[in-house]
Amino acid sequence: MADEGGEFIDVQDLTKTFTVRRRTGLLRRTAEEVRAVDGISFTLRRGEMAGFIGPNGAGKSTTIKMLTGILTPSGGRLRVAGVDPWRERTRLVRRIGVVFGQRTTLWWDLPLRDSYGLVRRMYRVPQARFEENLARCVELLELGDLLDVPVRQLSLGQRMRGDITAALLHDPDVLYLDEPTIGLDVVSKARVREFLRTLNAERGTTVLLTTHDLSDIEQLCKRVVVIDHGRLMYDGPLAGLHEVGRGERTLVVDLERELPPIEGLTGARTVRTEGPRQWLAFPASASAAPLVSRLAAEYPLVDLSIREPDIEDVIARMYAR
Amino acid sequence: MHLLRLNFAVAVSGFRRYATYRVATAAGVFTNTVFGFILAYTFIALWHERPHLGGYDQSQALTFVWIGQAMLASVAVMGGGFQDEFSERIRNGDVAIDLYRPVDLQLWWLAADLGRAAFQLLGRGVVPLAVGALAFDLALPASPGSWLLFLLAVLLALVVSFALRYLVALCGFWLLDATGLNALSTLLSLFFSGMLLPLTVFPGAFGETARLLPWSATLQVPADVLLGAQPGGAAAGLAFQTGWALVLLAAGRALQTVATRKVVVQGG
Numbered sequence: 075m076a077d078e079g080g081e082f083i084d085v086q087d088l089t090k091t092f093t094v095r096r097r098t099g100l101l102r103r104t105a106e107e108v109r110a111v112d113g114i115s116f117t118l119r120r121g122e123m124a125g126f127i128g129p130n131g132a133g134k135s136t137t138i139k140m141l142t143g144i145l146t147p148s149g150g151r152l153r154v155a156g157v158d159p160w161r162e163r164t165r166l167v168r169r170i171g172v173v174f175g176q177r178t179t180l181w182w183d184l185p186l187r188d189s190y191g192l193v194r195r196m197y198r199v200p201q202a203r204f205e206e207n208l209a210r211c212v213e214l215l216e217l218g219d220l221l222d223v224p225v226r227q228l229s230l231g232q233r234m235r236g237d238i239t240a241a242l243l244h245d246p247d248v249l250y251l252d253e254p255t256i257g258l259d260v261v262s263k264a265r266v267r268e269f270l271r272t273l274n275a276e277r278g279t280t281v282l283l284t285t286h287d288l289s290d291i292e293q294l295c296k297r298v299v300v301i302d303h304g305r306l307m308y309d310g311p312l313a314g315l316h317e318v319g320r321g322e323r324t325l326v327v328d329l330e331r332e333l334p335p336i337e338g339l340t341g342a343r344t345v346r347t348e349g350p351r352q353w354l355a356f357p358a359s360a361s362a363a364p365l366v367s368r369l370a371a372e373y374p375l376v377d378l379s380i381r382e383p384d385i386e387d388v389i390a391r392m393y394a395r
Numbered sequence: 396m397h398l399l400r401l402n403f404a405v406a407v408s409g410f411r412r413y414a415t416y417r418v419a420t421a422a423g424v425f426t427n428t429v430f431g432f433i434l435a436y437t438f439i440a441l442w443h444e445r446p447h448l449g450g451y452d453q454s455q456a457l458t459f460v461w462i463g464q465a466m467l468a469s470v471a472v473m474g475g476g477f478q479d480e481f482s483e484r485i486r487n488g489d490v491a492i493d494l495y496r497p498v499d500l501q502l503w504w505l506a507a508d509l510g511r512a513a514f515q516l517l518g519r520g521v522v523p524l525a526v527g528a529l530a531f532d533l534a535l536p537a538s539p540g541s542w543l544l545f546l547l548a549v550l551l552a553l554v555v556s557f558a559l560r561y562l563v564a565l566c567g568f569w570l571l572d573a574t575g576l577n578a579l580s581t582l583l584s585l586f587f588s589g590m591l592l593p594l595t596v597f598p599g600a601f602g603e604t605a606r607l608l609p610w611s612a613t614l615q616v617p618a619d620v621l622l623g624a625q626p627g628g629a630a631a632g633l634a635f636q637t638g639w640a641l642v643l644l645a646a647g648r649a650l651q652t653v654a655t656r657k658v659v660v661q662g663g
Contacts, residue, residue: 142495144495144658144659145659146659164497168497179492179495191408192408195397195404197497
């Protein structure tokens with residue numbers, strides 16, 4: 075097969091333009107071309123797990139839609155598993171799994187078990203294989219008690235785990251996840267991440283993960299692809315992203331009393347003060363430990379916490395360069 | 396074979412989904428029965444003044460009322476069923492998820508809606524008809540053959556009703572708000588199915604036209620098949636329904652292709 079060993083997802087100079095009609099007068103409308111995706115190129119090997127990030131409206135969803143074949147590209151070349159997704163959508167859908175954090179592929183009124191039965195028939199999964207896959211997901215995602223509960227009665231985290239299972243019953247080669255941890259609590263997030271890590275390691279499933287939560291990427295992906303305004307901004311390891319974006323972490327310090335802004339700490343600067351609370355920015359690549367010990371030694375420290383840079387910050391800094 | 400099994404499974408799930416709402420079903424049965432009584436007394440008054448109106452005697456007219464009530468929910472004369480769900484999926488974009496599935500959109504929804512209809516025929520049809528038969532003198536046939544033909548006509552009515560509602564729902568791809576169109580389609584369906592008055596009572600060109608429109612295949616024809624009042628016999632009625640079913644399903648398929656292309660090219 076064409077995709078064995080080589081590039082599993084191959085995107086070259088991919089472009090998508092939409093025509094947006096705007097009302098400019100009482101009856102007049104003008105058509106305007108919007109380039110949602112503007113010449114993106116990247117490749118993904120089989121079994122790779124990559125983060126796909128960018129601010130809202132960057133063109134992530136549009137790209138995913140083209141990768142899954144439900145949107146036609148306006149230009150460029152696109153191959154998934156050696157297949158043109160749009161032309162051979164019905165063939166490709168059997169090889170991909172898609173999970174949307176904000177949408178569900180399950181049937182609202184049916185118990186999870188019934189939804190899975192329909193999925194089995196849709197994808198013609200052999201009974202033995204189906205049961206094996208289901209048992210595995212049920213065990214790893216702890217769905218055992220939930221199989222007979224109608225989807226509408228599930229919590230967001232439970233439903234998300236149910237959706238991930240539904241996307242994997244037919245053994246897809248590639249899994250697209252769009253914001254899979256959005257709105258989930260810490261425990262559910264951890265469970266989903268652990269599951270994805272196992273899936274990728276054991277099955278070699280290629281995973282492309284869209285998220286706003288940088289910690290998803292940090293814990294799961296060695297590689298990250300950043301796009302903004304339809305253009306590729308960065309493609310490489312996460313650590314490199316912080317360097318490129320000169321990512322900064324923030325130390326939030328609570329002092330015993332209101333003090334003038336903390337000064338004289340190497341590598342850190344006070345960016346904000348509010349009563350006894352101060353915000354210190356320091357490079358994401360530096361360790362927080364020496365900073366914390368100096369603070370504790372020299373200031374009346376009550377409490378502190380560290381905030382990781384979020385993706386908007388990092389991208390904003392990439393621009394500022 | 397695979398396709399048959401899949402669609403049967405989809406239909407069964409459609410049946411089950413509606414079967415979970417027991418209170419709603421009971422409320423529906425109650426409404427249909429009350430509505431049936433109101434219409435029945437209206438028809439009695441009408442047929443008392445004008446015996447043999449539309450070619451029915453009074454007991455045939457009353458049978459028409461109760462058959463209508465028994466089929467109302469199942470045939471979705473007032474809209475609804477899969478239509479609400481499908482329209483909502485088009486509006487909020489969830490329909491994109493349906494495109495990820497290796498199944499045919501139209502066949503999928505048809506199977507789901509037939510499952511729902513099967514439940515509503517049993518859950519909301521049998522009791523009102525039984526109540527009507529106990530309270531009034533109905534002209535129900537005794538031969539199993541007539542009932543079999545009637546069931547076939549009901550099945551075709553369900554397909555025609557589905558195909559009509561599928562077209563209406565698909566228009567949602569272009570109309571951002573399909574409320575107006577839905578209201579219009581409900582109104583047309585309510586009147587031209589014969590739900591308010593049998594279409595046979597309307598004289599002249601209007602009556603002729605009304606009896607040729609697809610909505611007449613959803614209630615008027617099945618009722619006439621049961622009453623043995625179908626002009627040209629039951630076979631003519633079934634052929635009329637089959638014709639509309641094929642035409643409307645084909646139209647739905649064509650519109651679906653255009654709608655899918657629109658989503659696929661323009662992103663919805």
